Amino acid sequence: MEMTSTKTLVNLLKNSKAIRTESQAKQLHAQIFKTQDPNSSSHISKLLSIYTNLHLLRDSHNLFNTLKSPAPPFAWKSIIRCFTDNGLFVQSLTSFVQMMASGVYPDHNVFPSVLKSCTLLMDLRFGESVHGCIVRLGVDLDLYTNNALMNMYAKFQSLDRNMYDRFHGCDVSGGSKIYVHEVLDKIPKQYGNGELSSSLAGCNGFNVNANDLIQKFKNLKGKSVQLPHSNRGRQADDHSYRRTSNVRPLESDSVWKVFEMMPIRDLVSWNTVIVGLARNGLYEEALKMVRELGNANLKPDSFTLSSVLPIFADYVNVIKGKEIHGYAIRHGLGTDVYIGSSLIDMYAKCTRVEDSHRVFCLLPIRDAISWNSIIAGCVQNGLFDEGLKFFRQMLIAKIKPRHVSFSSILPACAHLTTLHLGKQLHGYIIRNGFDDNVFIASSLVDMYAKCGSIRLARHIFDKMELHDIVSWTAIIMGSALHGHAHDAISLFEQMEKEGLKPNSVAFVAVLTACSHAGLVDKAWSYFNNMTQDHGIAPSLEHYAAMADLLGRAGKLEEAYEFISSMDVGPTGSVWSTLLFACKVHKNVQLAEKVADKIFMIDPDNMGAYVILSNIYSADRRWKDAARLRISMRNKGMKKTPACSWIEVKSKVHAFVAGDESHPYYHKINGALKDLLERMEQEGYVPDTKEVFHDVEEEQKKHLLYYHSERLAIVFGIISTPVGTTIRVIKNLRVCEDCHTAIKFISKIVDREIVVRDNNRFHHFKDGKCSCGDYW
DNA sequence: GTAGGGTTAG
Numbered sequence: 046m047e048m049t050s051t052k053t054l055v056n057l058l059k060n061s062k063a064i065r066t067e068s069q070a071k072q073l074h075a076q077i078f079k080t081q082d083p084n085s086s087s088h089i090s091k092l093l094s095i096y097t098n099l100h101l102l103r104d105s106h107n108l109f110n111t112l113k114s115p116a117p118p119f120a121w122k123s124i125i126r127c128f129t130d131n132g133l134f135v136q137s138l139t140s141f142v143q144m145m146a147s148g149v150y151p152d153h154n155v156f157p158s159v160l161k162s163c164t165l166l167m168d169l170r171f172g173e174s175v176h177g178c179i180v181r182l183g184v185d186l187d188l189y190t191n192n193a194l195m196n197m198y199a200k201f202q203s204l205d206r207n208m209y210d211r212f213h214g215c216d217v218s219g220g221s222k223i224y225v226h227e228v229l230d231k232i233p234k235q236y237g238n239g240e241l242s243s244s245l246a247g248c249n250g251f252n253v254n255a256n257d258l259i260q261k262f263k264n265l266k267g268k269s270v271q272l273p274h275s276n277r278g279r280q281a282d283d284h285s286y287r288r289t290s291n292v293r294p295l296e297s298d299s300v301w302k303v304f305e306m307m308p309i310r311d312l313v314s315w316n317t318v319i320v321g322l323a324r325n326g327l328y329e330e331a332l333k334m335v336r337e338l339g340n341a342n343l344k345p346d347s348f349t350l351s352s353v354l355p356i357f358a359d360y361v362n363v364i365k366g367k368e369i370h371g372y373a374i375r376h377g378l379g380t381d382v383y384i385g386s387s388l389i390d391m392y393a394k395c396t397r398v399e400d401s402h403r404v405f406c407l408l409p410i411r412d413a414i415s416w417n418s419i420i421a422g423c424v425q426n427g428l429f430d431e432g433l434k435f436f437r438q439m440l441i442a443k444i445k446p447r448h449v450s451f452s453s454i455l456p457a458c459a460h461l462t463t464l465h466l467g468k469q470l471h472g473y474i475i476r477n478g479f480d481d482n483v484f485i486a487s488s489l490v491d492m493y494a495k496c497g498s499i500r501l502a503r504h505i506f507d508k509m510e511l512h513d514i515v516s517w518t519a520i521i522m523g524s525a526l527h528g529h530a531h532d533a534i535s536l537f538e539q540m541e542k543e544g545l546k547p548n549s550v551a552f553v554a555v556l557t558a559c560s561h562a563g564l565v566d567k568a569w570s571y572f573n574n575m576t577q578d579h580g581i582a583p584s585l586e587h588y589a590a591m592a593d594l595l596g597r598a599g600k601l602e603e604a605y606e607f608i609s610s611m612d613v614g615p616t617g618s619v620w621s622t623l624l625f626a627c628k629v630h631k632n633v634q635l636a637e638k639v640a641d642k643i644f645m646i647d648p649d650n651m652g653a654y655v656i657l658s659n660i661y662s663a664d665r666r667w668k669d670a671a672r673l674r675i676s677m678r679n680k681g682m683k684k685t686p687a688c689s690w691i692e693v694k695s696k697v698h699a700f701v702a703g704d705e706s707h708p709y710y711h712k713i714n715g716a717l718k719d720l721l722e723r724m725e726q727e728g729y730v731p732d733t734k735e736v737f738h739d740v741e742e743e744q745k746k747h748l749l750y751y752h753s754e755r756l757a758i759v760f761g762i763i764s765t766p767v768g769t770t771i772r773v774i775k776n777l778r779v780c781e782d783c784h785t786a787i788k789f790i791s792k793i794v795d796r797e798i799v800v801r802d803n804n805r806f807h808h809f810k811d812g813k814c815s816c817g818d819y820w
Numbered sequence: 821g822t823a824g825g826g827t828t829a830g
Contacts, residue, residue, distance in 0.1 A: 157821050192821040199822095316822045348823045355824080386824040417825045425826095452826040487827040518828040553829050586829055593830085618830060804830080 058091040090120040097127035118149045126158045134162035153187040160193035198299040199321025316348040328356045347381045354387035363395035386418040393422025421453035429457040448479045455488035464496035465695045487516040494523025497772045497799045522554035527806045528815045530562030553586045560594035589619045596626025617647030628660045651682045662737035689753035689775045700756040724789040732782045770797045778802045
């Protein structure tokens with residue numbers, strides 16, 4: 046900027062929009078300093094508004110501090126807005142109080158910012174005081190102020206979860222954390238305890254309890270306060286939610302009261318009400334408002350549509366969702382980022398991931414949320430590899446993952462049992478300070494448990510400051526999967542003692558625990574407690590867990606009666622658990638009866654054919670077994686081959702029975718033979734009763750020795766350092782002989798061997814298995 | 821002054 050005349054300078058100051066960059070603003074600042082009175086309040090105020098418009102927080106703050114007391118009203122309003130815009134809500138409110146204390150009345154320019162700060166700090170008391178102030182000062186006709194008020198009341202309706210997350214790491218702002226202790230240190234001394242309220246005593250029309258505010262700062266001291274997040278998607282029947290839920294009908298009324306009193310309403314007003322309704326599950330009311338928009342001569346915009354789409358995601362109504370999609374396209378909003386991520390999410394929740402994918406590909410701009418929507422969409426639909434692929438692509442596209450990305454992607458690691466990837470993600474989570482987020486911590490607990498490390502899962506669980514129903518359920522289920530039934534039960538009891546009401550999923554977890562330990566009576570008492578005391582209708586999962594438990598415990602007839610009396614029609618898979626129990630307990634007669642039930646409900650249930658045929662074989666009824674296998678072949682069904690895999694040096698090695706294709710096959714074979722010799726010396730006798738082929742005894746043994754899990758384990762032994770834990774995953778259940786063999790192996794090579802079959806974990810150590818041979 | 825994405829379940 047060249048040497049500028051006083052007149053030009055003043056004009057520039059007046060027309061602050063002309064200053065577009067930081068360097069222009071700084072040059073102007075310098076010129077004023079050189080040529081004008083550097084202490085002129087009016088110049089500084091105008092310059093301040095230029096700085097705040099450019100979102101220059103530090104410069105604005107410094108400039109504000111150069112103002113002589115009392116600061117002019119205009120300067121106060123600029124700095125308050127600046128604090129709010131930069132996420133410094135406590136500072137914003139502090140300045141607001143200070144402004145009032147210095148005798149400056151707030152007006153319609155400052156209330157929207159102040160209300161926004163109250164909203165994001167979740168301070169209803171303060172917000173209500175501000176509302177009182179608005180009414181008394183007659184600002185209650187202002188459109189912007191009223192919109193901000195409605196927004197505040199709408200957000201306070203879904204207070205519970207937000208309050209929780211406020212202290213437990215939730216960040217939707219992309220990292221704008223406020224460290225309150227930093228703020229507190231900056232509050233001028235004269236506004237210390239007590240003095241503030243007396244200095245406020247003279248303020249007309251404003252009634253805030255300043256001591257409350259000071260106390261609040263003290264309570265928050267040292268804590269990192271983060272922005273609240275949406276409460277959407279919570280299931281109405283989620284009992285834990287109801288327990289802590291603090292939905293305030295009064296706030297809902299307040300939204301309406303404000304809306305009805307408004308002399309003029311614009312699209313923002315309508316959108317605010319619509320979002321408020323949708324966020325609180327009042328879907329029909331929200332949609333009614335959308336339909337009424339037309340009567341007010343308004344048209345839905347991207348805000349409206351992206352708020353309405355989640356409704357159809359929750360309703361799983363893809364037809365309605367598509368109508369909105371069509372509307373968006375017709376009105377030129379088809380590629381809006383916000384609508385885009387809502388569409389991706391809506392299609393995914395309606396199990397139409399291909400459509401999500403299409404929307405994603407057509408988006409010209411993709412932000413962290415669009416990426417996360419497609420990642421979560423894949424994972425929720427069981428496309429774990431796809432989800433991981435998108436996650437990697439996101440990193441390549443230089444989009445920094447956010448906290449939500451991790452709670453979306455970790456379940457994929459959990460389902461794929463890829464411990465090394467899970468650990469890498471955990472490292473990233475710690476480095477970025479996301480590890481105090483409840484969602485992420487719960488996902489980590491689940492991931493570690495499912496990847497075989499119940500110890501790490503428990504460690505993370507114990508380190509969590511506060512547990513919600515999901516984290517409890519994750520650790521209970523994890524303990525159950527690892528056969529630690531008593532841990533699972535005591536955790537469940539501890540959870541109840543802490544006042545958390547178990548929901549339907551938590552009962553699935555505790556029943557699973559009972560099932561793995563054969564605790565029949567305990568399970569019945571939980572089942573009855575659930576239906577009678579908690580009023581939770583048993584779902585298929587509960588029935589399946591009970592049926593499994595009874596069957597395993599040998600109470601076959603009881604299981605049969607139980608399944609037959611189910612409220613929900615039993616599925617093939619529920620009957621299958623009993624069929625498997627019939628195999629274990631060698632009840633051929635009941636097995637046939639159960640198999641008939643399965644074939645009636647689910648004629649293509651391959652598992653049932655296989656089990657029944659094995660039951661026949663074990664009973665030496667080779668012809669019946671053959672008959673079933675032929676009918677399977679005629680139906681075009683193929684038995685799933687048993688497969689085991691192991692991660693070595695971040696690489697997955699998969700084996701099928703008798704597999705000779707692995708590059709180290711000869712080494713594996715040699716080691717296997719050596720091992721077998723030592724096992725036999727220790728007393729291992731192969732048990733061929735589970736070899737369901739009508740072949741010679743020697744050949745049966747040979748078939749056993751090359752079961753996939755043994756190949757994987759031996760490969761693990763020869764390719765990892767002495768003492769390393771071996772973790773093997775198998776797609777089917779471990780056979781009895783392998784179970785015995787692995788016990789011997791664990792003792793001989795002195796290693797912990799963790800095997801996850803399709804049902805649970807087995808930890809083999811010192812010749813014993815954690816399942817106590819009950820599985 | 822208004823908007824989109826997340827964790828547990830055979």
